[in-house]
Structure formats: C-alpha cells, structure tokens
Amino acid sequence: MLTVLPVARAQDEIIRSLHIRPVRVESVFLDHAPGRVTAGDIFAPEMLPPFPRSTMDGFAVCSADTFGASEELPALLLLKGNILMGKEPPDAIGSGEAMSIPTGGMLPAGSDSVVMVEHCELLGNSVAVFRAVTPLENTIQPGDDFKKGDLLFSAGHRIRPQDAGILAAQGFLSVEVAARPRVVIFSTGDEVIPPGEQPGPGQVRDVNGLMLAAQVRENGGEATYAGIIPDCKDALREALEQALEEADLVIVSGGSSVGTRDVAIDAINALPGEGVLFHGVAMRPGKPLLYGMSKGKPVFGLSGNPVSAMFGFILFVKPVLRLMCGLPPFAPFAPAVEAFLATNISSPGGREDYVRVSLQYEPREKQGEKAVRARPVFGGPGLLQTVVLGDGYFVVPRDVEGLPEGSRVKVFLF
Amino acid sequence: MLTVLPVARAQDEIIRSLHIRPVRVESVFLDHAPGRVTAGDIFAPEMLPPFPRSTMDGFAVCSADTFGASEELPALLLLKGNILMGKEPPDAIGSGEAMSIPTGGMLPAGSDSVVMVEHCELLGNSVAVFRAVTPLENTIQPGDDFKKGDLLFSAGHRIRPQDAGILAAQGFLSVEVAARPRVVIFSTGDEVIPPGEQPGPGQVRDVNGLMLAAQVRENGGEATYAGIIPDCKDALREALEQALEEADLVIVSGGSSVGTRDVAIDAINALPGEGVLFHGVAMRPGKPLLYGMSKGKPVFGLSGNPVSAMFGFILFVKPVLRLMCGLPPFAPFAPAVEAFLATNISSPGGREDYVRVSLQYEPREKQGEKAVRARPVFGGPGLLQTVVLGDGYFVVPRDVEGLPEGSRVKVFLF
Numbered sequence: 031m032l033t034v035l036p037v038a039r040a041q042d043e044i045i046r047s048l049h050i051r052p053v054r055v056e057s058v059f060l061d062h063a064p065g066r067v068t069a070g071d072i073f074a075p076e077m078l079p080p081f082p083r084s085t086m087d088g089f090a091v092c093s094a095d096t097f098g099a100s101e102e103l104p105a106l107l108l109l110k111g112n113i114l115m116g117k118e119p120p121d122a123i124g125s126g127e128a129m130s131i132p133t134g135g136m137l138p139a140g141s142d143s144v145v146m147v148e149h150c151e152l153l154g155n156s157v158a159v160f161r162a163v164t165p166l167e168n169t170i171q172p173g174d175d176f177k178k179g180d181l182l183f184s185a186g187h188r189i190r191p192q193d194a195g196i197l198a199a200q201g202f203l204s205v206e207v208a209a210r211p212r213v214v215i216f217s218t219g220d221e222v223i224p225p226g227e228q229p230g231p232g233q234v235r236d237v238n239g240l241m242l243a244a245q246v247r248e249n250g251g252e253a254t255y256a257g258i259i260p261d262c263k264d265a266l267r268e269a270l271e272q273a274l275e276e277a278d279l280v281i282v283s284g285g286s287s288v289g290t291r292d293v294a295i296d297a298i299n300a301l302p303g304e305g306v307l308f309h310g311v312a313m314r315p316g317k318p319l320l321y322g323m324s325k326g327k328p329v330f331g332l333s334g335n336p337v338s339a340m341f342g343f344i345l346f347v348k349p350v351l352r353l354m355c356g357l358p359p360f361a362p363f364a365p366a367v368e369a370f371l372a373t374n375i376s377s378p379g380g381r382e383d384y385v386r387v388s389l390q391y392e393p394r395e396k397q398g399e400k401a402v403r404a405r406p407v408f409g410g411p412g413l414l415q416t417v418v419l420g421d422g423y424f425v426v427p428r429d430v431e432g433l434p435e436g437s438r439v440k441v442f443l444f
Numbered sequence: 445m446l447t448v449l450p451v452a453r454a455q456d457e458i459i460r461s462l463h464i465r466p467v468r469v470e471s472v473f474l475d476h477a478p479g480r481v482t483a484g485d486i487f488a489p490e491m492l493p494p495f496p497r498s499t500m501d502g503f504a505v506c507s508a509d510t511f512g513a514s515e516e517l518p519a520l521l522l523l524k525g526n527i528l529m530g531k532e533p534p535d536a537i538g539s540g541e542a543m544s545i546p547t548g549g550m551l552p553a554g555s556d557s558v559v560m561v562e563h564c565e566l567l568g569n570s571v572a573v574f575r576a577v578t579p580l581e582n583t584i585q586p587g588d589d590f591k592k593g594d595l596l597f598s599a600g601h602r603i604r605p606q607d608a609g610i611l612a613a614q615g616f617l618s619v620e621v622a623a624r625p626r627v628v629i630f631s632t633g634d635e636v637i638p639p640g641e642q643p644g645p646g647q648v649r650d651v652n653g654l655m656l657a658a659q660v661r662e663n664g665g666e667a668t669y670a671g672i673i674p675d676c677k678d679a680l681r682e683a684l685e686q687a688l689e690e691a692d693l694v695i696v697s698g699g700s701s702v703g704t705r706d707v708a709i710d711a712i713n714a715l716p717g718e719g720v721l722f723h724g725v726a727m728r729p730g731k732p733l734l735y736g737m738s739k740g741k742p743v744f745g746l747s748g749n750p751v752s753a754m755f756g757f758i759l760f761v762k763p764v765l766r767l768m769c770g771l772p773p774f775a776p777f778a779p780a781v782e783a784f785l786a787t788n789i790s791s792p793g794g795r796e797d798y799v800r801v802s803l804q805y806e807p808r809e810k811q812g813e814k815a816v817r818a819r820p821v822f823g824g825p826g827l828l829q830t831v832v833l834g835d836g837y838f839v840v841p842r843d844v845e846g847l848p849e850g851s852r853v854k855v856f857l858f
Contacts, residue, residue, distance in 0.1 A: 060639065061669075064658035078828070080643060085826055115675065116635030118645035134635055134748065136646035175827045182832070190858050191662065192831040195655035195750050198639040199648070199828065221530030221548055225474065225612040229494060231532035232550035234613070241609035244478035248605065255475075261529065334548065336609050363803050363816065363835065365779035365857055389777050402777065412499055413589045414492070414613065417606040418596070421777065443779055444604050 034310040036428060037345060037382045040319065043308060044346055045359050049326055052208030052356035053278045059204050064194050065250070066207035067356040068187045074180045076200055077173040082137040086168040089128040089150055089157050090119075090141035096162040104151075104158040113138065128157045137169060144168035176200070186356045208356035210252040214273040215242050217258045218266060218284030218294070219334055224258065237336045237414070238283040245343045250355045251279075266297035274301070274324050278354055281347060284334040291318060294331040298322040301329070312381035312428065316341040335412050341384050366440040367422065369404035371433055379431040386420035387441060404441055417444065448724040450842060451759060451796045454733065458760055459773050461721060463740055466622030466770035467692045473618050478608050479664070480621035481770040482601045488594045490614055491587040496551040500582040503542040503564055503571050504533075504555035510576040518565075518572040527552065542571045551583060558582035590614070600770045622770035624666040628687040629656045631672045632680060632698030632708070633748055638672065651750045651828070652697040659757045664769045665693075680711035688715070688738050692768055695761060698748040705732060708745040712736040715743070726795035726842065730755040749826050755798050780854040781836065783818035790846040800834035801855060818855055831858065 035043070055069040084090065091107060099105040107128040111120045119138035123129055128145075129138050137144070142165045149161040176182065182196060183189075189197075189205070197205060217239045225235050239255045246253035259269050259282075266282070273280050282294060291309075299305040301324035309320040309331070316338040320331025330347055332339040349359035369389055377383040387404040407420040424439040426432075433439070449457070469483040498504065505521060513519040521542040525534045533552035537543055542559075543552050551558070556579045563575040590596065596610060597603075603611075603619070611619060631653045639649045653669040660667035668691075673683050680696070687694050696708055705723075713719040718737035723745070725733045730752040734745030744761055746753040763773035783803055791797040801818040821834040838853040840846075847853070 060654055061657070064662065079648065081645060085824065113646075115633060116637075116646050134633070134648075170824060170826055174824070175829050191655045191658035192750065192754055192828065192858065194658050195651040195754075196828050196832050198654045199651045199750075201639070201642070201649060203640055219529060219548070223530075225615070226617055228615070231495060232527075232530050234493065234548075235615060237609040237613045240474055240612045241605045243475070244605035244608050248478065336606065336613075340606055340609075362805075363781045363855075363857065365781050367777045367779050368782065391776075410499065410584060410588070412584055414606065414610050415589050418610050441777075443777065444606065 034312045034317070035308055036312050040308065040311045040321070041346065041349060041359070044321055044328070044350060045353065047304075047307060047323060048328065048350065048353055051353045053211050053354045054209035055206055056209045057204045057206050060194050060197055060202060063189045063197070063205050063207065064191055066189055067250070068183045068185055068189065069206040069208050069356060070185045072182045072197070072205070074176040074178055074182050074200055077178050078175040078196075078199055079170055079172060081172055083170045084131045084133060084135045084137060084144045084168060085170060086144050086146045087133050088131060088144045088146045088168065089159070090123065090131045090137050090144050091128045091159065091163065092123070092125055092141060093143040093163050093165045093167065095125060096145060096159050099159045099162045101160050104160045106153075107157045107159060109152070109155055109157050128159070142166060142169070186358065188357065208354070210250055211278040211351055211354035212254070212276060213246045213251045213279045213281060213351070214254045214256050214277040215239055215246070216256050216266075216269055216273070216280070216282045218261060218282055219258070220261050222258050222284065222334075238332070238334065238339045241336060241340060242281055242283060242332070242343060245340070245347075246351065249348050249351045251351050261293050263293050263296045263300065266293060267300045270297060270301060270324070270329060274327055274329075277327070279328050279330070279347070279350060281330045281332060281343075283332040283339045291320070291331075294320055298324070298329055298331065311346075313341070313345070314378060314381055314383050316345070316384075317381070319346060321346070336414055337412065337417055340417060364442065366442050367402060369402040369439055369441050371435055371437045371439055372403045372405040374432065374435050375406055375426070376432040377426040377430060380428060382428050383426040384423045385426060386416040386423050388419060389421045389441060404439055420444065448726045448731070449722055450726050454722065454725045454735070455760065455763060455773070457722060458735055458742070458764060459767065461718075461737060462742065462764065462767055465767045467625050467768045468623035469620055470623045471618045471620050474608050474611055474616060477603045477611070477619050477621065478605055480603055481664070482597045482599055482603065483620040483622050483770060484599045486596045486611070486619070488590040488592055488596050488614055491592050492589040492610075492613055493584055493586060495586055497584045498545045498547060498549045498551060498558045498582060499584055500558050500560045501547050502545060502558045502560045502582065503573070504537065504545045504551050504558050505542045505573065505577065506537070506539055506555060507557040507577050507579045507581065509539060510559060510573050513573045513576045515574050518574045520567075521571045521573060523566070523569055523571050542573070556580060556583070600772065602771065622768070624664055625692040625765055625768035626668070626690060627660045627665045627693045627695060627765070628668045628670050628691040629653055629660070630670050630680075630683060630687070630694070630696045632675060632696055633672070634675050636672050636698065636748075652746070652748070652753045655750060655754060656695055656697060656746070656757060659754070659761075660765065663762050663765045665765050675707055677707050677710045677714065680707060681714045684711060684715055684738070684743060688741055688743075691741070693742050693744070693761075693764060695744045695746060695757075697746040697753045705734070705745075708734055712738070712743055712745065725760075727755070727759070728792060728795055728797050730759070730798075731795070733760060735760070750828050751826065751831055754831060778856065780856050781816060783816040783853055783855050785847055785849055785851045785853055786817045786819040788846065788849050789820055789840070791840040791844060793845040794842060796842050797840040798837045799840060800830040800837050802833060803835045803855060818853055834858065
C-alpha cells in the first residue's frame with residue numbers, strides 16, 4: 031500500500047528526522063571558501079579600514095581652517111608635505127597647514143578632512159582652498175566599514191566572492207566551513223546497464239546515476255556513483271549497508287514497478303535502525319518516493335524514471351543536503367523568472383504538479399508587462415524531453431485544477 | 445580626460461571587440477560535463493527508447509482483443525508467458541494472447557498496448573481483461589522521447605544534470621565543450637599588501653585579487669591570482685605582457701587615484717596591439733572602468749575599490765567570460781526576486797545606479813502581494829559592507845532620479 035503524503039508534509043517529516051547539521055566541520059583556505067558555508071559565527075578581528083583614509087585626491091586639512099573659504103576668498107594653507115600611498119604621513123599637521131594626499135592615502139594626525147584637488151590651487155609653498163569642507167568630509171574613518179568585534183557572518187552563511195574579500199581584508203587565511211556531505215548513489219534494475227555499454231533487447235543505459243551525481247555536486251555534496259544493483263533484496267541491502275559505513279546519505283534510484291519498489295522497501299527495512307519512514311508523495315512527477323533511515327543516516331529511494339527522480343531530488347534530497355551543509359533547508363529567497371502562460375493547462379488536482387516549460391520572449395509589439403511567455407513542454411511523464419527541452423518549471427498547488435492562458439507563473443530555472 | 449559611456453554602450457563596444465568564441469574546445473567525460481557549454485550541435489545517434497516499453501505493470505495485448513471488454517464481460521486471453529526486465533520477450537504474441545509485463549519491460553512482437561494489472565485477473569492459464577485499451581495505450585514507442593537524428597543541444601548550451609543524463613542514455617561517454625577561459629588577475633597599488641601579511645600604517649590587505657578570482661570561477665573561468673604590482677608603468681606593462689602569453693583575458697584592479705589610473709592606461713597602451721579602447725562608464729559604483737586589448741585579447745582595468753571592482757566584473761567581465769565559454773553574453777532569462785522598496789530612494793541621474801539591498805519578509809499580517817521588502821544598505825561607495833551585508837541589487841536606470849517606497853524592484857541576488 032502506498033501512503034501518499036502532501037509534498038510539504040513529506041519535506042517536514044524528512045527535516046524532522048535529521049539530527050546532525052552540518053555533518054562535519056573543516057578548515058579551508060580562503061581561495062576555496064567561495065560556495066562553502068560558514069560553520070560558526072565569524073567576527074571582525076580588526077577595524078576596517080584600520081586608519082583614516084582619504085576617498086579623494088586632494089589635500090588633508092583641518093576643516094575649521096576652511097570655514098568661509100570661497101572662490102573669491104580662498105583659505106591659504108601652508109603645504110607641509112606629500113602623503114604617499116601605503117606610507118605613514120611624514121608628519122602631523124597643525125592649524126593653517128595642509129598635506130597633499132591621494133585617494134586611499136592615510137590622513138596625517140591633526141587633519142580631519144580632505145579638500146578635493148579640483149577645489150585647490152598650489153601657489154609655491156601654499157595651497158589656496160576655494161571651498162569649505164565639513165569635519166570628516168572625503169574621508170573614511172577607522173571602523174567605518176566594519177568595527178573590531180562586529181559580526182561578519184553568522185553560522186550557515188554561504189560565502190560569496192565579496193565575503194571571501196572581506197575575510198581577506200580582515201587577515202583570515204582560512205575559514206571553518208561545513209564539510210561537503212558524502213553521498214553514494216546506486217541505480218537498480220535488471221534492465222539497466224552502464225552508460226558505456228551497448229544495450230541488448232529490453233535493456234537501457236543508466237541515466238539516473240550520472241544525473242543525480244551532478245545534482246548532488248551542484249548542491250554542495252561529494253557524489254560517488256557506485257553502479258547498478260540487481261533487483262534483489264539481499265544484494266541491495268548489502269550494498270546499502272556497505273555504502274552507509276562512509277556515506278552521510280545514500281540515494282537509490284530505480285524500481286518503478288511494484289515488485290522492484292517492494293525490494294527497495296524490504297532492503298531498507300532490513301538495515302539496522304529506523305527503516306522506511308514513508309513512501310509515496312502526492313506530486314507529479316515523482317510519486318513513488320521512498321524515505322528511510324539507518325542509524326540516523328537518510329536513505330532515499332527515488333523513482334527509476336529520470337524525470338521523477340530529478341524532481342524527487344529537487345524537492346526532498348536537496349533540502350537534506352542543504353541542512354547537512356549547514357544551510358536552512360530551503361533558500362529564503364528563491365530567484366525566479368516571472369512569465370505568463372502561453373496556453374491553458376489542466377492539472378490533476380489532489381497533488382502538486384510540477385509543470386515543465388520552455389520560455390520565450392513575446393514579439394516586440396506585444397511587449398510590456400507580459401514580456402516572457404512560458405509554454406508547457408508536453409510529453410509523457412516518463413519522457414526526458416520535458417526536462418531536456420524545458421528551461422524550468424512552475425508549481426500548480428494541490429487545490430488548483432487548472433490555469434488559464436495568460437496566468438502569471440513563477441518559473442524556477444533548471 | 446574620462447570619456448564616460450553609458451553601461452549598454454560600453455558592453456556593446458566590448459562585445460563587438462571580441463573575435464574568438466569560444467576560445468578553445470576540449471573533450472570532457474560526461475561526469476565533468478555538467479556546468480560546461482556544448483562546443484557544437486549534438487544530435488541523437490539512437491532512438492530513445494530503443495524499443496517499445498510498457499509504462500505500467502500489466503499484460504501486453506493486442507488492443508483489438510480488448511475492444512468491448514468490461515467488468516461484466518471481460519475479454520479472456522491466453523497467458524503466453526512472462527516478460528522479464530531487461531530481457532527480450534520469450535516469444536511474439538498473436539490475437540487472443542497476452543504476456544505479463546513489468547513497467548519498463550519490452551513489448552513482445554504482435555502486441556500494441558498494455559492493460560494495467562489492476563484491470564486484469566489471472567484465471568489459471570488465462571487472463572481476464574475487464575477494460576478495453578486503445579492502440580499504444582500504456583506504452584512508449586521507439587523514438588517517442590528522442591528520434592535518431594533529433595537535435596539534442598545546439599552549440600552554446602550549458603549542460604545541466606538532466607542533459608548529462610540524456611547524453612548517457614544516448615551512449616555518449618564524453619562531450620566536446622568550450623575550454624575554460626584562462627584569466628590572470630593582478631592587483632596594483634603601493635598601499636596593497638598580500639592577505640597573509642600584517643599591514644603597517646597606510647597599508648591595506650588585498651581584497652580584489654581573491655574576490656575577482658572567485659567571480660571568475662563562478663562564471664566558468666580558470667583564475668590565476670598573480671599578485672600585486674607596484675604603481676609603475678613599466679612593471680605593469682611587463683607583468684601584463686607576460687600574463688598575456690598564456691591568458692585569454694587579464695584583469696588588473698587598482699588605481700582609484702588619478703595618477704594610478706594613468707599608469708594603467710599608459711601600460712595598456714604600451715602593449716603590442718589595440719591599446720585602451722575606452723575608460724569610464726556612467727554607473728555607480730564602478731565608474732573608472734578601463735577596457736583595452738592586446739592582439740585580440742581583452743584587458744580590463746577595474747577600480748581598486750572592491751565594490752566598484754565587483755560591479756565592474758558583473759557588468760563587463762562576465763559577458764566576456766560567457767562569450768569565451770561559448771554562451772551568449774547575457775543570460776536570456778535572468779532569475780530575480782521580486783521585492784518592494786522599503787524606503788524612498790534618490791538616485792544621481794545620468795548614470796545607472798546599482799542599489800545594494802537586503803531582503804526580508806513582511807510581517808505575516810501584511811503579507812500578500814508585497815511579501816518581500818528590499819531595504820537599501822547605505823554606506824559610502826567605498827565600503828564593502830554594502831555588498832557583504834546586502835543580499836543583492838537592483839538597477840535604477842539612467843533617466844530615473846529616484847523611486848518611492850513601495851516601488852516594485854527586481855533584485856538580482858549576489
């Protein structure tokens with residue numbers, strides 16, 4: 031009997047079943063940090079910038095000396111020297127004095143602002159200042175960007191290029207991140223042969239192994255494709271048990287027929303530990319999802335049908351990988367392409383429908399609000415063409431049985 | 445003098461200056477193909493599926509034998525055998541005969557459809573069929589997914605997990621893809637020191653080298669961070685010339701002060717070939733962009749300011765990398781988060797403004813249309829905090845001088 035759960039309920043059961051997140055912590059050099067996830071909070075060890083800097087080419091001054099300065103009545107200051115990039119200023123300045131300073135240069139003691147070079151004129155040993163500056167004008171003060179002790183990143187933050195940049199600025203050479211979860215992938219099915227072989231009558235090459243490994247890598251995991259297991263409970267149980275010694279998560283795909291599905295259920299139930307937690311989710315494609323655990327480690331049984339397996343991964347395995355990487359299970363803000371349906375569609379109702387679409391721009395004369403059109407890629411549920419020719423998908427909720435042409439949909443790109 | 449181009453005009457000049465796309469072609473195993481870009485059109489060498497398959501557990505029949513069958517008056521067929529997964533059917537069937545078949549099994553010659561097991565009953569050596577099937581019902585025919593000779597992918601297609609899957613199904617072990625463009629990155633500036641060192645007065649650690657390398661890798665390039673060059677024309681020219689021997693593209697960042705910018709211009713103009721093509725783009729942040737070429741290879745001079753350098757990369761270097769990877773310069777459909785401005789903003793006008801924002805959900809009671817709020821992260825243009833604390837950015841066009849609170853904006857995530 032297939033217990034069929036709504037998608038959100040199944041996701042919730044899976045998330046609640048997990049204990050350890052992230053799985054392990056490791057230290058990586060900053061160069062390899064982008065894309066990884068912080069394992070703990072990171073605080074700024076230093077002031078940034080560490081010293082008062084000029085944001086303009088010009089002259090460091092005491093702002094009070096420039097009050098009232100104008101084109102007609104410039105303030106005349108004594109040029110006390112030049113500040114070089116990367117060097118300490120040669121001296122401090124006092125009232126009535128100025129020092130030339132480049133953008134990014136260090137302000138001399140006694141100065142509190144910079145007059146832009148465009149508003150000054152050099153007259154021998156003096157600088158004529160034709161415009162007043164306010165205190166701090168054209169400067170950045172120590173800690174203006176980040177103060178010592180500021181929280182730079184909370185645990186669970188995916189490091190972006192600029193984040194690696196700020197860590198470099200703060201003197202980090204390496205950073206503690208969540209280790210990549212280790213995922214082992216099996217395919218099952220007596221009809222399935224390795225991609226490199228020539229299929230005989232009734233045989234097909236394995237699609238899912240390679241596809242799921244790519245999905246795992248895209249989502250921060252380390253994927254090992256461990257080959258094809260025959261449709262036999264003992265062989266599968268043994269393969270799973272061995273994989274679980276090292277893996278953090280195991281995916282088996284295959285078994286769209288009732289008999290094979292039973293083999294997977296029996297094999298997972300024969301593992302030490304929790305066994306099968308549920309099977310069957312109210313969605314299209316992807317209904318025959320199987321979820322179980324062995325000693326706290328999740329085991330997924332995805333459909334042998336590649337399209338179902340692909341959506342099973344997106345909806346159920348991906349949140350687990352994210353948690354194991356130290357991220358929240360779902361991205362808080364998922365970018366999408368807003369599009370308008372090119373045709374009416376009907377939907378089965380009672381289960382979530384993941385409609386694969388191709389996108390195209392409207393002809394110029396019709397552009398405006400309805401710029402991008404989403405056209406469903408039809409084809410049987412078993413056909414790869416729906417995801418290969420499609421650009422992405424949108425979701426029809428369980429309680430909606432159809433949408434009219436022109437409906438606004440949020441398309442998530444593959 | 446700074447010739448300031450509008451963003452789109454600068455992008456256009458850059459794109460038109462490039463000749464070779466993609467830079468090189470290489471063959472990679474399918475395992476490493478996801479994320480890479482097809483170097484040529486790829487056609488299906490085989491029918492997929494290669495044989496007629498059942499999409500259900502049931503009995504392969506001649507559909508004509510079932511016409512008129514009902515619960516009251518089932519069609520009685522002779523069970524001629526069982527089809528096993530991955531095997532050729534033991535025999536053909538004729539009129540009045542049936543064979544049991546699993547989902548994915550190969551249909552026997554003579555059959556044209558499958559009756560679901562739920563609509564049949566085994567009676568000794570016979571099968572009672574309680575429902576009629578139409579020709580081809582519950583089957584996939586050879587080529588239904590892809591026919592031999594069908595275009596699978598055009599040149600310039602980024603290979604996704606399911607695309608690797610279809611290539612595996614079609615017997616490909618490797619695929620021709622665009623080689624990763626080789627990018628060499630320099631930082632300049634007498635005040636800049638390597639990230640591992642302790643800054644003295646007036647010195648700052650290099651941020652841009654690491655950040656730009658991460659951006660290059662994120663966009664399909666091979667990045668080499670080649671260190672910090674002093675502010676000196678000859679040193680820079682020599683470093684550039686040496687880098688250009690192997691690199692497809694060189695990025696120099698640094699030189700926000702007038703003097704340093706001139707050094708970069710002089711160094712690029714001193715290289716063999718085209719020299720500086722333009723400098724200065726009407727945008728904020730990122731105005732002092734420098735673009736040149738040496739013997740057909742692009743050289744970018746980005747601002748020393750990390751935020752400007754980051755946006756210079758996104759707007760100008762990324763399209764070049766995409767072209768070198770064999771992709772169109774801009775993604776045809778860029779996913780975004782639709783959000784609503786949390787405050788009024790004013791914009792300088794006359795240049796494009798890239799406003800960094802943090803995103804948050806509205807409190808529950810106000811949810812509905814205005815679910816996501818975008819709040820500008822203010823801070824001087826030189827401050828990393830605007831991109832480190834920000835989730836993404838939206839664009840204020842050149843001819844717009846401000847937007848009121850509540851305006852709908854498209855936020856592109858960092």
